[in-house]
Amino acid sequence: MPLTFSPPARPLFGVGLILVAMAILPFIDVLAKFLGQQGLPILIVVWARALFGAAMTLPFALRAQGARAFRPDWPLHHVARAALLFSATWLFFQALKHLPIADALAIFFVNPLVIVLLSALLLRETVGPDRWVAVAVGFVGTMIIIRPGMVDLNPGTLYALGAGVALGSYFVMTRHIAGEADAMVLTFQTSAIGAAVMTLALPWIWITPSGTQWLMLAAIGVIATVGHVFITRAYEQAEASLLAPLAFSEIIMATVVGWWFFNDLPDRWTLLGVAVLIASAIYISLREHRTAH
Numbered sequence: 001m002p003l004t005f006s007p008p009a010r011p012l013f014g015v016g017l018i019l020v021a022m023a024i025l026p027f028i029d030v031l032a033k034f035l036g037q038q039g040l041p042i043l044i045v046v047w048a049r050a051l052f053g054a055a056m057t058l059p060f061a062l063r064a065q066g067a068r069a070f071r072p073d074w075p076l077h078h079v080a081r082a083a084l085l086f087s088a089t090w091l092f093f094q095a096l097k098h099l100p101i102a103d104a105l106a107i108f109f110v111n112p113l114v115i116v117l118l119s120a121l122l123l124r125e126t127v128g129p130d131r132w133v134a135v136a137v138g139f140v141g142t143m144i145i146i147r148p149g150m151v152d153l154n155p156g157t158l159y160a161l162g163a164g165v166a167l168g169s170y171f172v173m174t175r176h177i178a179g180e181a182d183a184m185v186l187t188f189q190t191s192a193i194g195a196a197v198m199t200l201a202l203p204w205i206w207i208t209p210s211g212t213q214w215l216m217l218a219a220i221g222v223i224a225t226v227g228h229v230f231i232t233r234a235y236e237q238a239e240a241s242l243l244a245p246l247a248f249s250e251i252i253m254a255t256v257v258g259w260w261f262f263n264d265l266p267d268r269w270t271l272l273g274v275a276v277l278i279a280s281a282i283y284i285s286l287r288e289h290r291t292a293h
Contacts, residue, residue, distance in 0.1 A: 010237045010238075011237060011238040011239070011242060013237050013238075014233075014234040014235070014236070014237030014238030014242070014243060015234075015238060015242070015243070015246060017230045017231070017233050017234035017237070018230070018231060018234040018238075018243050018246050018247065019246060019249055020230055021226075021227040021228070021230035021231050021234070022246070022247060022249045022250035022253070023249070023250070023253050024223055024226065024227050024253075025223065025224070025227045025250055026101065026105070026250060026253045026254040026257050027219075027223055027257060028049075028220050028223050028224055028227075029092075029093075029096060029101045029104075029105070029254065029257070030101070030257050030258075030261050030262075031216045031217075031219055031220050031223075032045050032093045032096060032220065033096045033101065033261075033262065034216065034261075035213060035216055035217070036093065036096060036097050038213065039207075040207060040209060040213060041205045041207060042090055042093045042094055042097075043090065043198060043201060043202075043205055044202070044205065044206070044207065044209070044217075045093055045217065045220065046086055046089045046090045046093065046194075046198065047194075047195060047198040047199065047202060048209075048217035048218070048220065048221060049086075049089060049217070049220045049221050049224050050082075050086060050191045050192075050194035050195035050198060050221075051191075051195040051221065052217065052218050052220070052221020052222065052225070053187065053188075053191035053195075053221045053224055053225040053228075054188055054191035054192040054195050055221070056221060056222060056225045057184050057185075057187045057188035057191065057225055057229075058188055058192075060182075060184035060185075060188070061182070061184050061185045061187075061188035061189075064182040064184060064185050065182065065185050069185050069188060069189070070192075072189050077173065078186075078189050078190060078193055079193055080173065081170060081173045081174065081190055082189075082190045082191075082193040082194040082197070083194075083197075084166050084167070084169050084170035084173065085166075085167070085170045085190060085194065085228075086194040086198065087162075087163075087166045088162075088163045088164075088166035088167035088170060089163075091159045091160070091162045091163035091166060092104065092108060092159065092160060092163035092167075094156070094159040095107075095108070095156040095157075095159035095160040095163060096156075097156065098154050098155055098156025098159070099154060099156035099157070099160065100258050100262065100264035100265075100266065101254045101255075101257065101258035101262070101264065102251060102254045102255040102258045102264065102266050102270065102274070103145065103156075103264075103266060103270055104156060104159075104160045105160075105250060105251055105254040106141075106142060106145045106251055106266075106270060106273055106274055106277065107142060107145060107146055107157055107160035107161060107164065108160045108161075108163050108164040108167070109138065109142055109164060109247065109248055109250075109251065109277060110139065110142050110161055110164040110165065110168070111163075111164040111165065111167045111168030111171070111247070112135050112138055112139075112168065112247055112248070113135050113136075113138070113139050113168070114164065114165055114168025114169060114172075115168045115171050115172055115243075116131065116132065116135045118168070118169065118172040119172060119175070119239070122172065125239050130283075131242065134280040134283055135280070137276060137279065137280040137283075138248055138276070138277050138280040140276060141272075141273040141274065141275070141276030141277040141280070142273060142277070143273075144269055144272055144273035144276060145269065145270050145273035145274070147269060171231075171235070171243075174186075174231065174232055174235050175235045175239075183229050183232040183233045183236065184229060186232055187225060187228055187229050187232060190228075191225070248277040248278060248280060249278070251274050251277060251278065252278065255274065
């Protein structure tokens, strides 16, 4: 299948969708961290996120395409997309065992650099110098947080970096197939494939969740589904290289919820790195607004 894509339609609308998604997604991390602290295997958390996501989007997928929703046009692309998304989810939840939410998320945001690189190389998107600069500045912010060679390497850092690379690749594939089907259908197919594959591993690690844990698992599925539907629709409206820097806005909410629920506050170096990340996101957003007008 050639790497082609439909032209972006409403970039500012795409920007709005991505910002809303980034505001709600950190609550998944809060729930996952609580469940991890309670001893529930991370694979069960990721499996439930996929299962409840598939159940939530099934009625919408059936209404949009009927039984065809169970037969993706390009199954290998959808399998690869699901593998990338849920690998990123598992890696990031592992990172939360070792790091505060804001620290893990800040390191995780190496993914915009991956997106811009792959967008230019694979999707043949035009990436202007301003976007390259904004993402490069964001990467510098990430390096300030990690401080390689200055502090001991935390295993959570490696998990978060791996999650960032996997999710960046997932976003590029989302842009690649955006417009191929309804956003709900794409989300259902990704969740259903992920749930089916992970179910095969459950007999070896299964621990029956309590009633409260089931509610938390269901909430993860709902939040993740809503957030990723917004992301899919955003990538239908705007280029991946434009949306990439805006993902940094998720760190603001992550810092708030990490402090509120776990009393985790970033150190001064992390705050400096986050400030650099946010500055790059604001710059690219304002630049796009000026261009649109």
